[in-house]
Amino acid sequence: MDTGLIIRVFPFFIEAAWVTIQLSVLSGLLGLSCGALGAAARLSRSPVLRFIGATYVSLIRGTPALIQIFILYFGGPQVGIQLDAFEAGVLALGFNIGAYMTETMRGAIISVDRGQNEAARTLGLSRFETFRSVILPQAMRLMIRPLGVNINALIKGTALVAAISVVELTYTAQRYIGSTYKPFEMFFLAGSIYMVIIYVTGLGVSWLDRRAALK
């Protein structure tokens, strides 16, 4: 293990890690919004919305994320969507993880006991009030951990935008593997940074989960 080299390239990896974090946070927020909208659509009373939600989930989950990134970044200009690599990466990753989050959120909402809904309606709450003050708070508690799993996958998935030359961790590791011929050192360095990001995120998810359980 060439520690001198690791120390020399470390600052570049930290810069790249910052890009990975930005990608994760922005596409994570987009994914959560897509997930909430998708789950609302899939659970709605309107068959049109249900169809749109189901199609979104099926198309995104049935095709590789890499291809989705390529369609948006390379194919976008042909349909009038001009994005730089970072923007295309955030949008594609966010839409992608949003489909998985749709299913996570829908699963949490439908696993809240039916009796809760019936009791709240019997007590005179409207459909919307029942959802907002009875079902959703319970579902939120159930979805924190599985959403954490989605976010974990998203963080590792940000590596895909290396393929459209966004200078994040994997791209940086790949570039230094090419110029230094030290794949193990570069893997060790980039890998450890990913582990730290994922570990800290995991702590955050556990903290949220514990707080939700106390209420």
Added chain:
Amino acid sequence: MGLDFSVVPAFAGALFMGALWTIAITLSAAVLSFFGGIIFAVIALYAPLVIRTPFRLFAWLFMGTPLLLQLFLIYFGLIQIGIDLPAFVAGVIGLGLHFAVYNSDIIQAGILAVDKGQYEGARTLGLSRMQTLRKVVVPQAVRSVVPPIGNNMIALLKDSALVSVIGVAELTLSSQMAISRTFRPFEFYVAAAACYYVINLGLEAGLRRIERRIELAR
């Protein structure tokens, strides 16, 4: 520049070959990840501490880092230590190991869920520890975890697109080659996505059949 999907059929043969490679790499990696997952699960649960601890570290490293990074490590790392594998083989090993670690996690849970009496009964009947695992515990464990392993196989199919970056001429790289001749990325990536979608449907149908057969056997 508008869209013109009429350029796609001229490359249908190339895309079809690419799709066959995608299926070949997915199936090879799936088989590797399945048996690898069983071996890893047995190691993680029953191997002596000196093997178990480094193994757990390895598994933890594989689950915490991106597949793309692992593919780069395997492909370029093996070249560095003098093993020049064809890209296809490197891709199968990378995908197979990555998903073996995920499968191992599931199979471990399956093994632990097998009734303890099965183990004790087999040992009482005179089977050795290894025989008990191989003939009694693991078959029952694997049967109970087919659905989550099937989900991993679906993820594997989609992640097989990543091996295009180390130069395996599967569906993604085939569509890129067509794009470099026609400059029509949107059409060809959508065509590739459609192919993946169809293969995915086929895989899902296959998995459902396996699940149903196992349900009947139980």
